[in-house]
Amino acid sequence: MEPASRLGAGVSKQEIREKIWDYMEAQNIADFPRPVHHRIPNFKGSSHAAERLLHLQEFKISRTIKVNPDAPQKNARFLALEGRKTLLVPTPRLRSGLFNKIVPPPGATKEILRKCATSQGVKNYSVPIGLDSRVLVDLIVVGSVAVSEKGWRIGKGEGYADMEYAMMVSMGAVRKETPVVTIVHDCQVTDIPEELLGDHDLTVDYILTPTRVIVTECTRPKPQGIIWSMISDEMMERIPILKNLHFREKQAGKDITLQKEHLKHLKTIPIQAPLQNTDQIASSRPVDMDHAAPLDKECVTSKKESSSVTTVYVGNIPKDARVSDLKRTLREHNAVPLRLNWQGAQGRAFLDYKDQSAAESVISSLRGLSFNGNTLWVNLAKKQK
Template sequence: MGAYVLQISSLLPFIPKHALISRQFLPFSLPENRHFSIKLESHNSKITHSARKNDVGFDTAAYEADRLSRDAEARKAMAETSQKETQDESDPKAWKWVIRNRVWESMEAQNIAQFPRPVHHRIPNFVGAHIAANKLSELEEFKMAKCVKVNPDTPQKQVRFLTLNAGKKLLTPQPRLRTGFFSILESQMLSSSTIKEACTSVGVAKYGRAIGLDEKIKVDLIVIGSVAVDPKTGARLGKGEGFAELEYGMLRYMGAIDDSTPIVTSVHDEQLVDDIPVEKLLIHDVPVDIICTPTKIICTNTPIPKPQGIYWDKLSPEKLGQIKILRELKSRIERETGQKLPCGPSEKLPPTAQRRR
């Protein structure tokens, strides 16, 4: 291992606009009104990004414990929301929960679900997920892509591995956008011993480079998780939190994607349904162009329009309050346009759904 020299130099108390550095994305705290540059040099080898992050330290156990705690909290909140909205037949979201619960219960009953279980209120990890991922990697859209956005859920772990293994850029959102925005990973950041870990939620935080809204990036392919999807229309249901739609809307704002960016999902054949009413989908619901299962590849030729951004009039103040990066985007747009954006109707979230800010 080469010797490394740590040089810390104090800079003037300002950051040039083009630097686009955000305090929230740094892996350590900076004193107020003071900035430092940190330079790591190797006398005989190039330092990888992962080495730099490990030098400042990453508490894997603490991150994982916090992630599991928040995931359990979110699933409990979704269970309460599901029960409330399903019992109210007039609720416009009730039909979605009926389909989701049917799929989750079927997967458990047929034992086609894998860890973590139960699959309720998750993007379900299914038997044959790695086979579906391999089929996805055979798509021309995947082969041609230089940067692939993949959801952070377990059934798409193999897709994340294949993306990095093929030398592509991997863009992955922080789970529920709670600790930041997106992270980018590239194969040169990793070694053969760390690439598999980098495909996990902990690994993304540990080895990835966090980006902000100003990142200039082009995403060539989006891989999205699903609970249920209609192969005839491309209509899709997620687990009910709406983060896939928010991530899509923010990428549209950044100019990273457009209507031509293909959207792919990988699911078990039992997750294919034929009763998602297209006329009841909302304007921000994201359809899929291609479905990969362990047995087949389906091109949906979806007629459903893709969202054009974030629809602020559909976003409740409670949901906005959960996500810091979304509040920052809203404030930025309001400053740039000089106009206040609309806000959606308030919703009474279960107490367990409140996020630490």
């Protein structure tokens, strides 16, 4: 597998993902469900890779293990159950809580345990675990799209593994020394530039592949808890457990400023130094959504049209993101602007739409969106508030 370092300067997380997904499909390494794009990819040999857990001392002495629900970790779930360990699996997309505990029927055979370890088994043989359960997780097994030998990890881009870990920290379910293991194909082990990582990104301590066990000796700190300034109102509604954790951390006197309040605070701060006002933004070179080049004359709005143009501010863009990443995301969400002013170095962009109604519709569709691992801050640009 070609290292990310050879993909060119300024490689993004998404480019690394796409490279690995494409390679696994082209080389027929991928396994059901296919295609593996936009997934934690399953691969041929995943069961053998998972068996290396049996040789880890941390697995042998663990009593409670949290394993993600993706296909390549199915055998890891089975091995935990066969070893009579307490198996926790995150609830799908965190809709109804954080964990489900798998409870096999009394006297379950190996065949039944294997069924319990499947996605259907998780539904049929599990019970929810509440925040007051005082559970303590001894070992965490996560999926990855890419991982480096230094322990730096890239997921599929939705941020759920990072969020799950942050929640476990908040509820006291993990300690800083709790080991994190990922199970991947050898081709998924690649160079990842450290500048792509944020404070919210989860790192791993062990990498298990069909051919080896990699001890990363990673010294980069794991997430210290939920970064509330990255959490939107929409995320709070979509993931109800966040409300409970938010209340608990407020009671504990922690900083629980949400994205909305954080953005209100930013309104009192110059957008950049020196301040760039809306007139300056309007005079910036517009960016074509397909080619990141100046727009053709026919695409540039007339003076009359520009008088009603409404600008949307998009912030918290990851350092590794490229304008092409944002353009693709905007197309996928039917949010293509008249103009795009890209300021990636400052982690932001400004999008022009024909009127306020169109702009507010875009804000509604983009707010709370996970973009290359970060939750976007989306609002009307300052002058229009």
